[in-house]
Amino acid sequence: xLHLNKGASAALIVGLLSSTAAFADQRxxxxxxxxxxxxxxxxxxxxxxxxxxxxxxxVVLQNFDHEGYKTAIRNFLTTDAPDLANWxxxxxxxxxxxxxxxxxxxDVWADNGLNESLGSxxxxxxxxxxxxxxxxxxxxxxxxxxxDAYAAVGAEVPTTWDEFVANCEKFAAAGIDCLTxxxxxxxxxxxxxxxxxxxxxxxxxxxxxxxxKIAWTDEGVRNTFAEWAKVQPYITANHAAIxxxxxxxxxxxxxxxxxxxxxxxxxxxxxxxxxxxxLGFMPFPTINPDVARAEEAPTDTIHIPSGATxxxxxxxxxxxxxxxxxxxxxxxxxxxxxxxxxxxxxxDDPFISAGFELLSTTPGGIAQFFxxxxxxxxxxxxxxxxxxxxxxxxxxxAILERLEAARQRIYN
Amino acid sequence: MATTETPNRSWWHRNQQTLxxxxxxxxxxxxxxxxxxxxxxxxxxLSLYDYDxxxxxxxxxxxxxxxxxxxxxxxxxLKNNVIWLVLYMLAVPAGLAIAIFLNQTVRGIRIYKSLFFxxxxxxxxxxxxxxxxxxxxxxxxxxxxxxxxxxxxIAVLADPHLATYGIIAAGLWPQIAYCMxxxxxxLNNVAPDQIxxxxxxxxxxxxxxxxxxxxxxxPATFIAVVVTVIGALRSFDLVSIxxxxxxxxxxxxxxxxxxxxALSEYGYRMGYGAAIxxxxxxxxxxxxxxxxxxxxxxxxxxx
Numbered sequence: 001x002l003h004l005n006k007g008a009s010a011a012l013i014v015g016l017l018s019s020t021a022a023f024a025d026q027r028x029x030x031x032x033x034x035x036x037x038x039x040x041x042x043x044x045x046x047x048x049x050x051x052x053x054x055x056x057x058x059v060v061l062q063n064f065d066h067e068g069y070k071t072a073i074r075n076f077l078t079t080d081a082p083d084l085a086n087w088x089x090x091x092x093x094x095x096x097x098x099x100x101x102x103x104x105x106x107d108v109w110a111d112n113g114l115n116e117s118l119g120s121x122x123x124x125x126x127x128x129x130x131x132x133x134x135x136x137x138x139x140x141x142x143x144x145x146x147x148d149a150y151a152a153v154g155a156e157v158p159t160t161w162d163e164f165v166a167n168c169e170k171f172a173a174a175g176i177d178c179l180t181x182x183x184x185x186x187x188x189x190x191x192x193x194x195x196x197x198x199x200x201x202x203x204x205x206x207x208x209x210x211x212x213k214i215a216w217t218d219e220g221v222r223n224t225f226a227e228w229a230k231v232q233p234y235i236t237a238n239h240a241a242i243x244x245x246x247x248x249x250x251x252x253x254x255x256x257x258x259x260x261x262x263x264x265x266x267x268x269x270x271x272x273x274x275x276x277x278x279l280g281f282m283p284f285p286t287i288n289p290d291v292a293r294a295e296e297a298p299t300d301t302i303h304i305p306s307g308a309t310x311x312x313x314x315x316x317x318x319x320x321x322x323x324x325x326x327x328x329x330x331x332x333x334x335x336x337x338x339x340x341x342x343x344x345x346x347x348d349d350p351f352i353s354a355g356f357e358l359l360s361t362t363p364g365g366i367a368q369f370f371x372x373x374x375x376x377x378x379x380x381x382x383x384x385x386x387x388x389x390x391x392x393x394x395x396x397x398a399i400l401e402r403l404e405a406a407r408q409r410i411y412n
Numbered sequence: 413m414a415t416t417e418t419p420n421r422s423w424w425h426r427n428q429q430t431l432x433x434x435x436x437x438x439x440x441x442x443x444x445x446x447x448x449x450x451x452x453x454x455x456x457x458l459s460l461y462d463y464d465x466x467x468x469x470x471x472x473x474x475x476x477x478x479x480x481x482x483x484x485x486x487x488x489x490l491k492n493n494v495i496w497l498v499l500y501m502l503a504v505p506a507g508l509a510i511a512i513f514l515n516q517t518v519r520g521i522r523i524y525k526s527l528f529f530x531x532x533x534x535x536x537x538x539x540x541x542x543x544x545x546x547x548x549x550x551x552x553x554x555x556x557x558x559x560x561x562x563x564x565x566i567a568v569l570a571d572p573h574l575a576t577y578g579i580i581a582a583g584l585w586p587q588i589a590y591c592m593x594x595x596x597x598x599l600n601n602v603a604p605d606q607i608x609x610x611x612x613x614x615x616x617x618x619x620x621x622x623x624x625x626x627x628x629x630x631p632a633t634f635i636a637v638v639v640t641v642i643g644a645l646r647s648f649d650l651v652s653i654x655x656x657x658x659x660x661x662x663x664x665x666x667x668x669x670x671x672x673x674a675l676s677e678y679g680y681r682m683g684y685g686a687a688i689x690x691x692x693x694x695x696x697x698x699x700x701x702x703x704x705x706x707x708x709x710x711x712x713x714x715x
Contacts, residue, residue, distance in 0.1 A: 070677050074465055095680075099466040184658065238549035238657035241570035246550075372679070380678035388660035391572065402484065409479075 026058045029313045031062060034069035042333035043071035049329075050320050053109040057313050077101045081307025083314040089124040089135055089299040090368035091210070091375055096303075097127045103304040103311065105318060106130045112319045120359065121299050121339045124368055132298060133303035134318045139263040139336045140355035141191055141369075143285075147278045149176050149257040161199065161227060161287040164258075167236040171257050178234035180256030182247035183390065186383040189239075190370035191260045193386045194296050197224045199287035203365035205295035208372035210307065214412030216403035225389065225396055228288055232393050240391055248272065260284070262298065263336065266351050281354050294364030297355075298372060299339065381406045413498050452693065459686035466472050469683075470639065476687040485661050486688070489669040492576050493695070496665060499580045500587060500644035503637050507591025508629070512621070514592070515599045525596065532589035540653030543582035544569065572662035579663055587643055591636040598632030599625075634706070641699050645692070668694040 035043055040063055047059045062082070064072055073085060077096065087093055094101045109115055109131045115122060119134040150157065153174045158164040167176035175406040183189040197206045201220040208214045209221065236247060236256060245268055252272035259265070270280050283293070302321060304314045320326055324342030331338040332346055337355050345356045361368065371379035385399040424431070459477070462470040480486050511650060514525050523699060531539065546554050549567035559565035568578035610624045650669040651657060657664040664672070666688055674685025
């Protein structure tokens, strides 16, 4: 028995040795990511295409849980860096860039003409005049609404904020929440603030605010909150205790009319039974007509950690992911928008086509989202302030003073 | 050789009484030093730095502590910890009441005892989820009940003035069960002859409870107080599951605020988090030294 086992394990070792020998000329590319099920399948299909085109490279994808990844990345970048890692654009990548954890990939941008083809994301990928990663997908934010609720109270889809607020009174009379949200995890409230600020003060002002150059007690910020105060009474009560999916259920059931959300929510609305016939999408209404329309489109990115061992192949992979075809294929599978201007989107999905149209014609600029544009600490304190304002609007002065104190501490 | 061996041996023999316990203690002490004592001092040191876990540590001196004592969120956390401490103590008398109620011999009493003990067996995470659903707006049982009675539901966890009490109520459920089981074991050991004697002297009801039963339950009550105080101070999981410290930070407690600052998605202020940990450690030390002091005194008194 013993001899047999020894013989078997010896055979196994020989087998293993020969199998590694067969792939000895393949270079391994380690890729750490945080995909959910559908994007994971799409990325695996794309990796298969890449490996077919580059038979000497073997991409090993290690997928993490989405939330756990945010903690894990801080450990693995310093201890056991992969060759490629997922992250986000804007200020969210700044800590890793400034601490030297991400590699400068400006050459990939220059060599592949990405400064033009990925132009809409260039600003959010640039720190200190260099690019630090490749964006592969983004999605629009806006207002998703229940067409049946609009029909029930005889409201028109608004294009200006005044019309929107006027509609709210009709909805309130019918017992429908005009605007719903679920701020238990804080971030959905930031979407409302971002859009109100972008529409009231414009992109430049909003970016200056999130990067700490404008005081939170500034007149412009107060104007934004004054617009917010107009709809505050019509926002779903108890939003502080519910998740964004619970609020989505209110929209599906017709108990709420409008929801400021990202396009990823469409899947949830449709799971709840909505179809293209009763789910609508509109750009956030105009508040100040003199302000150029700006939009919110959080961008997901891939980076090369400084500790990467196979940098050359990693750059080949980034160039592949940046290409128009790869972005078309990936985004068609995950129902989001490609960044490459040469890519195409599915014309039969009204939300995707609306988003593509919206973002590709944005004159003002594209914001990433409050918690990606502002540093993490400011984002947390800010989003708590937004939630508090929606519950207790009379606390506005105290909230703004607190945010201003935080700004002076965080950005100095 | 022989000359050197003999004194060695006699040295061992002479000190065997002291050395043996030390040798047995050594593995435990080593573990305790490496995994408990060293991290404590390491936190002390870290609380004097600005450190994001990636970059360089920057020496700040006591600046973290100065900021802490001006920090509104810290004050809220401290206040909530005090509320937790006070209300959590209700578990001790409530557990005792249930224990006395269940301390009788009727058919199937074991089943009733296990049912009352059940909340302590399930995980805090599950307790938190159950209560979060119980309070949930629109579909929660409590919300619906209040809506039926008053016409307007109250979403406990959405209200900054009620949320902490809602979480403490969830925490009390398993904590009462724990105190109950401690008192039940204590009640098993109450000397029947003393009860007999008291009864002959005409004691009954509250008098019997106060003068005869309770003094004999003192050890159990002491343990119940200790675990309840520590449970209240380290409350974290229920806050994390039920509200994430919200709405807008009104249900934060020190341990959760420490986690938020040091380790959560928007945190990574390791130094500041460590400063909160040091304050929490200080508060716990006050109670723990009190408990240890009492135990030592009792042991001396027993001798």
